Amino acid sequence: MMARAQAKQDALSARIAALALPEGLRPARDAALARLSGMGLPLRREEYWIYTDPARLNAAEPPALAAEGEADFFAALDRARIVFTDGAFDAAASDDLAQAGVEIETLSDAASRDIHWVRDFYGSLETQGQTPVARPFAALNTAFAADGVVIRVTAEATRPVELVYRSTGTVSDPILHHCVKVEGGAALTLLEVGFAGARYNTTLEVDVADGGRFNHIRTQGRAHERVANTHLFARVGAEAVFKSFTLSANGILTRNEAVIELAGAAGVAHIAGAAIGEAGFHHDDTVFITHGAPGCESRQVYKKVLKNGAVGVFQGKILVRQVAQKTDGYQISQSLLLDDDSQFLAKPELEIYADDVKCSHGSTSGAIDETGLFYLRSRGVPEAEARVLLVLAFLAEALQEIEDETIAEEIRSRLESWLL
Amino acid sequence: MAALDAEVREGVDRETVETVQAMAGKYKHGWETDIEMEFAPKGLNEDIVRLISEKNGEPEWMLAWRLEAYQRWVKMEEPRWAMLNYPEIDYQDQFYYAKPKSMAEKPKSLDEVDPKLLATYEKLGIPLKEQMILAGVEGAENAPAEGRKVAVDAVFDSVSLGTTFKDELAKAGVIFCSISEAIREHPELVKKYLGSVVPQSDNFFATLNSAVFSDGSFVYIPEGVRCPMELSTYFRINAENTGQFERTLIIADKGAYVSYLEGCTAPQRDTNQLHAAVVEIVALDDAEVKYSTVQNWYPGDENGKGGIYNFVTKRADCRGDRSKVMWTQVETGSAITWKYPSCILRGDDSQGEFYSIAIANNMQQADTGTKMIHLGKNTRSRIVSKGISAGKAQNTYRGLVTMHPKAKNSRNYTQCDSLLIGDQCGAHTVPYIEVKNNSSRVEHEATTSKVDEDQLFYCRSRGMDEEEAVALVVNGFCKEVLQALPMEFAMEAQSLVAISLEGSVG
Numbered sequence: 022m023m024a025r026a027q028a029k030q031d032a033l034s035a036r037i038a039a040l041a042l043p044e045g046l047r048p049a050r051d052a053a054l055a056r057l058s059g060m061g062l063p064l065r066r067e068e069y070w071i072y073t074d075p076a077r078l079n080a081a082e083p084p085a086l087a088a089e090g091e092a093d094f095f096a097a098l099d100r101a102r103i104v105f106t107d108g109a110f111d112a113a114a115s116d117d118l119a120q121a122g123v124e125i126e127t128l129s130d131a132a133s134r135d136i137h138w139v140r141d142f143y144g145s146l147e148t149q150g151q152t153p154v155a156r157p158f159a160a161l162n163t164a165f166a167a168d169g170v171v172i173r174v175t176a177e178a179t180r181p182v183e184l185v186y187r188s189t190g191t192v193s194d195p196i197l198h199h200c201v202k203v204e205g206g207a208a209l210t211l212l213e214v215g216f217a218g219a220r221y222n223t224t225l226e227v228d229v230a231d232g233g234r235f236n237h238i239r240t241q242g243r244a245h246e247r248v249a250n251t252h253l254f255a256r257v258g259a260e261a262v263f264k265s266f267t268l269s270a271n272g273i274l275t276r277n278e279a280v281i282e283l284a285g286a287a288g289v290a291h292i293a294g295a296a297i298g299e300a301g302f303h304h305d306d307t308v309f310i311t312h313g314a315p316g317c318e319s320r321q322v323y324k325k326v327l328k329n330g331a332v333g334v335f336q337g338k339i340l341v342r343q344v345a346q347k348t349d350g351y352q353i354s355q356s357l358l359l360d361d362d363s364q365f366l367a368k369p370e371l372e373i374y375a376d377d378v379k380c381s382h383g384s385t386s387g388a389i390d391e392t393g394l395f396y397l398r399s400r401g402v403p404e405a406e407a408r409v410l411l412v413l414a415f416l417a418e419a420l421q422e423i424e425d426e427t428i429a430e431e432i433r434s435r436l437e438s439w440l441l
Numbered sequence: 442m443a444a445l446d447a448e449v450r451e452g453v454d455r456e457t458v459e460t461v462q463a464m465a466g467k468y469k470h471g472w473e474t475d476i477e478m479e480f481a482p483k484g485l486n487e488d489i490v491r492l493i494s495e496k497n498g499e500p501e502w503m504l505a506w507r508l509e510a511y512q513r514w515v516k517m518e519e520p521r522w523a524m525l526n527y528p529e530i531d532y533q534d535q536f537y538y539a540k541p542k543s544m545a546e547k548p549k550s551l552d553e554v555d556p557k558l559l560a561t562y563e564k565l566g567i568p569l570k571e572q573m574i575l576a577g578v579e580g581a582e583n584a585p586a587e588g589r590k591v592a593v594d595a596v597f598d599s600v601s602l603g604t605t606f607k608d609e610l611a612k613a614g615v616i617f618c619s620i621s622e623a624i625r626e627h628p629e630l631v632k633k634y635l636g637s638v639v640p641q642s643d644n645f646f647a648t649l650n651s652a653v654f655s656d657g658s659f660v661y662i663p664e665g666v667r668c669p670m671e672l673s674t675y676f677r678i679n680a681e682n683t684g685q686f687e688r689t690l691i692i693a694d695k696g697a698y699v700s701y702l703e704g705c706t707a708p709q710r711d712t713n714q715l716h717a718a719v720v721e722i723v724a725l726d727d728a729e730v731k732y733s734t735v736q737n738w739y740p741g742d743e744n745g746k747g748g749i750y751n752f753v754t755k756r757a758d759c760r761g762d763r764s765k766v767m768w769t770q771v772e773t774g775s776a777i778t779w780k781y782p783s784c785i786l787r788g789d790d791s792q793g794e795f796y797s798i799a800i801a802n803n804m805q806q807a808d809t810g811t812k813m814i815h816l817g818k819n820t821r822s823r824i825v826s827k828g829i830s831a832g833k834a835q836n837t838y839r840g841l842v843t844m845h846p847k848a849k850n851s852r853n854y855t856q857c858d859s860l861l862i863g864d865q866c867g868a869h870t871v872p873y874i875e876v877k878n879n880s881s882r883v884e885h886e887a888t889t890s891k892v893d894e895d896q897l898f899y900c901r902s903r904g905m906d907e908e909e910a911v912a913l914v915v916n917g918f919c920k921e922v923l924q925a926l927p928m929e930f931a932m933e934a935q936s937l938v939a940i941s942l943e944g945s946v947g
Contacts, residue, residue: 358879376861
């Protein structure tokens with residue numbers, strides 16, 4: 022046991038040897054570093070990492086990766102773009118941040134002010150999200166994040182805010198931390214697009230106050246060699262709505278953790294993901310939803326299409342506290358294995374302490390439906406096309422979680438073009 | 442979001458809590474047999490292991506095997522990953538061997554067994570007579586002459602008292618005896634199979650068992666034989682501060698069939714008692730084994746005082762092609778249950794099934810489930826788990842389904858449903874699903890709910906009182922599992938479900 026604790030500490034020392042704590046928000050960063058030191062880094066075969074080897078995340082050196090340009094995903098959409106190039110805010114490439122009802126600043130600007138709400142907020146949801154399970158890479162993010170955005174939404178935003186990540190290949194290990202506060206009755210759609218570097222680590226902390234609405238759509242970059250390590254921490258107030266959807270295609274390693282707490286009565290939290298990948302692709306969705314108030318609804322919908330030795334992982338949990346009577350919890354994780362080399366590894370959990378609840382989870386895994394394929398072919402659809410149709414149909418339930426029709430359509434057509 | 446209708450429920454819940462609190466001593470097997478016992482000294486060390494081996498008149502190789510296990514065990518750590526909360530167990534504060542004094546000379550037949558012991562089993566409803574079927578089943582007296590017979594091996598604390606129907610079974614070539622007898626009489630079979638499914642080093646509790654198991658049952662069904670009657674072992678813990686460590690080994694040779702039943706009870710005491718059993722099943726080509734358990738160890742009182750700590754390793758190895766093993770369990774007893782009857786589906790076209798009802802009431806904690814390990818082609822498994830929590834109990838389903846790359850065209854279906862009665866209890870589901878080929882299909886479904894108000898209302902409108910109505914709804918909830926049990930057991934289990942939940946509703 023001692024040897025293991027030491028090994029976790031050694032892994033941490035090696036990982037952060039070259040990192041320095043940035044200026045600003047020092048109390049929060051110091052506290053995060055102390056948390057991180059208490060945890061160490063995960064090792065193989067730890068319960069929380071049984072299906073994903075953390076070696077690539079622990080490695081002192083990130084993978085080498087050439088710059089990769091990616092077509093603008095939501096070009097058709099009217100949105101406010103905030104661009105991060107190689108993990109740093111790129112003012113020249115960004116749109117004007119001024120927008121009615123939405124206060125946007127960079128993390129470094131906000132941190133330099135004497136009085137700012139983000140001083141108390143930064144790292145607060147991450148700290149809460151460290152129990153019952155330690156998430157060292159999130160603490161690492163809070164301690165060392167170079168920049169990010171700080172958004173406060175006071176009314177219904179007129180257009181989405183888009184975080185665009187670009188990489189020219191100069192910084193391969195960017196760490197970004199975003200804080201979003203949606204005030205009571207306000208609403209925001211936040212888009213995240215692209216990959217920020219060869220191995221990027223992002224944390225998003227979102228507080229949705231009573232009656233607020235927050236929509237999150239993310240696409241994670243298609244570079245085959247990239248490593249993504251993301252955390253999403255959300256606190257959802259009474260009658261507030263939180264929705265998040267992530268599209269992932271390719272990437273040698275993706276670990277997306279989401280920790281959502283339904284803290285007020287009748288809150289809603291939906292989180293969904295569609296992932297397609299082949300050869301060497303390892304995609305891990307780890308979700309923890311806590312029902313901490315009565316009458317809330319949560320949905321987790323995860324679909325993965327795996328090919329040529331791709332590995333899909335789902336670890337999802339619904340925790341219903343005793344106060345959370347009348348909970349409606351739903352969780353589905355499914356994968357479509359297109360060949361014999363791919364793997365699906367899942368641990369869908371329920372932990373329930375309230376009796377008047379409706380909770381269910383389902384998990385399935387299998388090959389493409391031959392009957393469906395036969396039917397389509399008998400109707401004259403060529404086989405390749407029929408397969409794509411069936412894959413899209415399989416992913417549909419996850420895509421349905423995207424509220425905005427334009428965005429949903431954009432993602433659907435993009436997926437189709439990748440599959441064909 | 443629908444408005445919260447807290448009021449309606451509150452009325453029910455307050456009563457539930459009160460009745461649960463008021464409920465004590467409902468455990469009907471809580472009495473003890475006053476009999477002189479011979480104990481090994483308290484505590485565990487190599488000498489105790491030697492003593493147990495000597496008491497059983499074991500050959501040298503068996504002692505060596507035990508000692509090897511003991512050496513491993515002292516270096517192991519007790520697993521704590523289950524959702525179970527219990528104080529540290531002092532392994533030195535237990536008796537590892539307890540035997541009624543009257544058994545000092547092994548009786549030659551059941552007629553010579555101490556009448557007090559026979560009366561114990563009589564009182565439990567398991568008379569050790571070669572009777573047609575288990576007592577307490579209606580219509581037993583009308584059973585046809587060629588009706589169902591059940592052979593019983595009765596284990597009392599650390600020793601087997603005797604086995605019924607031995608001669609008749611021997612005629613069919615079936616060996617059914619205590620494991621200590623098998624070690625002496627059939628060493629070649631024991632040597633070949635003991636530890637081949639659950640190796641000595643398997644886990645903390647299995648390793649402990651390997652070192653100190655005192656008795657248990659042994660079954661061998663020869664090739665092509667369909668066992669002419671159901672076999673059954675009844676385990677009774679009687680002595681205080683005594684752990685029971687039984688070891689069961691069942692071998693079904695090619696084409697054989699056997700249905701095996703296991704029952705267990707213990708007296709009501711304030712201290713916790715340890716039970717760490719190992720069951721190994723080997724099924725060769727075309728063999729079929731049905732293993733049914735009704736586990737009704739003393740669960741402790743309503744404040745969580747006393748009760749059995751039940752740490753059990755049960756595993757079946759479907760070694761042969763087309764072999765089939767079916768586990769059915771009704772878990773109503775024990776303060777702590779840690780139990781995962783599993784199937785290794787090694788043979789092509791082999792099948793594993795797991796049907797479970799786990800009921801936890803008052804302060805009970807259960808962490809139970811199964812593992813289905815698919816290694817062979819076209820293997821099938823089915824898991825149906827029904828967990829019911831009431832009082833302040835915690836009930837966890839924990840399971841693993843794994844499809845290895847070579848297990849082409851295999852299939853698993855898992856359904857785990859949880860029912861919560863009262864808002865002080867918990868129901869949890871922790872499945873692990875690993876799929877490593879694409880021709881196999883794995884489906885997992887789980888639901889958690891409370892007793893359906895509409896169903897209750899319907900039953901009550903037909904004149905049932907609330908308790909009857911809940912028992913009926915719960916029995917309906919458990920139906921799929923109850924149907925998988927042999928008839929006598931199903932009836933016992935059904936009434937046990939009702940008794941276990943007695944007082945859990947207003």
